[in-house]
Amino acid sequence: MWRRLNSLQGCLTLLLAVAGLAGALVYAGVTQWPLPQLLLWLRKDLALSIRAPMQVGIYGGLLASVVVLLPLAFWLAGQVMAPVSRLLRALEGAVASYRDGDFSFSIAINRRDELGELIRMHNALGQTLREQRQHLVQRELLLDTVVQNTPVALVLTDAIGKVAYANIASRHLFNEGRSLVGLDFAELLAEAPEALRKAVESGEDALLSVEMDGSEETFHLSQRAFRLQGRPHRLHLFRRMTRELSRQEVATWKRVIRVISHELNNSLAPITSLAHSGAELARRGQLDRLPGVFATIGERALHLHRFIAGYASFAKLPTPQPADIAWKPFLDGLALHCQYRLASPAPERPGHFDAVQIEQVLINLIKNAHESGGPADEVTLSIMDVGNELRIEVADRGPGMSETVLAQALLPFYSTKRSGTGLGLALAREITEAHGGRVLLANREGGGLRVSLRLPQPAAR
Incomplete structure (x- = not known):
């Protein structure tokens, strides 16, 4: 009950009750007592000549009540609205401060009604905004520190090509360490190497090599367009890849050397042993066993020749020469080299690719499918013409691949087979990507x- 009386509604109710009671008292005083008795006493006892009537009527009472109540109501309204007006002015100042980004404004008014609750909520909101602003500033400082000290050169340009933000690496790359903000990025690129300028003008991601300071530098360029504060911007990232590519190149060469050394040892060790055995047999006169020794030596030498030829073909892969290929003669020729089951009818319109290279890819894939350990009749070939893309799929029912093997199966020289070279899937990937397509496992x-081989096709043929 006390809380209701302390509320704004309770205060207004109390003031209205006081005003009503005051009006009733004024009306009663004017019409009943004491004003009529006072006038009678003045007229009779003091013999004063008063022309006013002894009784004031209803309208007179109402007029007197209004005359008294108007100032009283104005004063009471002022008393009630004074704290509300002060609070509204304070809230107006707080909103103006928030609009300007200043969240330190708080209202120091201690009330226990609804206005007091509103003030406490406002102050709590200000405290929350101040904490969020502080955390945001700290995160921005951390982000700026990371961006400024990253080795990746970062340049942010606005809609007219002016540099809006640039980190330390980009300043050293384009302006000898001086600030880039406000400069025209096109003018900066005009003094950069031509390959770098053309890559930026293309608007696409690129991997390029440029001549800088007497040496060759390799960059990976990433470009993205987005809107910042409602305005278009473009982000350019220039990452130096020279050291990383050099490390990868060394690692690749080490892997190649290990694979070649392993294969050479596997072939040369038996050849050496067989040559020694053949010499002993010849010395003892056991010539009847020499043909077998020579046949084994020839077999190991042929395997070694094929192994080296596989690496040579991967390294000297020619540029594909796509042409329109009719499906029936192509599939008939493929069936002469390997066995497969056509899972669906071939498309009506011809494919557009290099027939020799794609045939080589499919031979390797079908051979791998047969070696997977699944049923031979479950090795299938599917060809689907989907819009501007040709999908060729080779499937089997073997054990499949683990996630680790799937992630690395397309890398050169990676193989899970003891006698594998790791070039089959890598060669398929190389040929498919040379066609502008991709390989999916x-x-x-x-x-x-x-x-799956995904090969792009001309829109109309």
């Missing part, structure tokens, strides 16, 4: 692996 439901 996925395990099948129910077991098995699916290798």
Whole structure:
């Protein structure tokens, strides 16, 4: 009950009750007592000549009540609205401060009604905004520190090509360490190497090599367009890849040397042993066993020749020469080299690719599918013409691949087979990407692996 009386509604109710009571008292005083008795006493006892009537009527009482109540109501309204007006002015100042980004404004008014609750909520909101602003400033400081000290050169340009933000690496790359903010990025690129300028003008990601300070530097360029504060901006990232590529190149060469050394040892050690055995047999006169020794030596030498030829073909892969290929003669020729089951009819319109290279890819993929350990009749070939893309899929029902193997199967020289060279899938990837396409590997439901070639096709042929 006390809380209700302390509320703003309770105060207004009390003041209205006081005003009503005052009006009733004024009306009663004017019409009943004491004003009529006072006038009678003045007229009779003091013999004063008063022409006013002894009784004031209803309208007179009402007029007197209004005359008294108007100033009283004005004063009471002022008393009630004074704290509300002060609070509204304070809130107006707080909103203006928030609009200017100043969240330190708080209202120091101690009330226990609804206005007091509003003030406490406002102050709590200001405290929350101040804490969020402080955390945001700290995060921005951390982000700026990271961006400024990253080795990746970062340049942010606005809609007219002016540099809006640039880190330390970009200042050293384009302006000898001086600030880039406000400069025209096109003018800065005009003094940069031509390959770098053309890569930026293309608007696409690129990997390029440029001549800088007497040496060759390799950069990876990433470009993205986005809106910042409602305005278009473009972000350019220039990452130096020279050291990383050099490390990868060294690691790749080490892997190649290990694979070649392993294969050479596997072939040369038996050849050496067989040559020694053949010499002993010849010395003892056991010539009847020499043909077998020579045949084994020839077999190991042929395997070594094929191994070296596989690496040579991967290194000297020619540029594909796409042409329109009719499906029936192509599939008939493929069937002479490997066995497969056509899972669906071939498309009606011809494919557009280098027939020799794609045939080589499919031979390797079908051979791998047969070596997976699944049923031979489950090795299938599917060809689908999907808009401007040709999808060729080779599938089997073997054990499939683990996630680790799937992630590395397309890398050169990676193989899970003891006698594998790791070039089959890598060669498929190299040929497909030379056609502008891609290779996808996925395990099948129910077991098995699916290798998909996605080759772009002309829009109209």
